[in-house]
Amino acid sequence: MQVLTNAGALDRDKQLAVVSRFTGMVAEAAGDPTLADRTWMLLTEAAPGGWGLGGHAHTNDELVAAARKQIAELQAMAGEQQ
Structure with missing residues (x-):
């Protein structure tokens, strides 16, 4: 694994x-x-730049920012469904 x-x-x-x-x-x-x-x-x-997401090789900081953005979007969607 x-x-x-x-x-x-x-x-x-x-x-x-x-x-x-x-x-x-x-x-x-x-x-x-x-x-x-x-x-x-x-x-x-x-390694920094070693994560590919959405067709772009991200640094660690960019990856964290993208993940936080997606989490916020998912939380907003969940809030709308309640």
């Missing part, structure tokens, strides 16, 4: 938590608790 994040998104405690939680999810989904002992994970950080 590979987890891709923007550079610097996960400090050491977060790395440990991500690996633990995803490993548990894989074993649970497979219905085989022993799979946790055989699950390998690769934590990868995308």
Whole structure:
């Protein structure tokens, strides 16, 4: 399994938590608790400019801004539906 994040998104405690939680999810989904002992994970950080979204290679700051914009749009849509 590979987890891709923007550079610097996960400090050491977060790395440990991500690996633990995803490993548990894989074993649970497979219905085989022993799979946790055989699950390998690769934590990868995308270099600035290494994220492609909407036909544009984004820096980390641009990616965060795009994600925040989309979250705000989704929240506005959810508010309209209530």
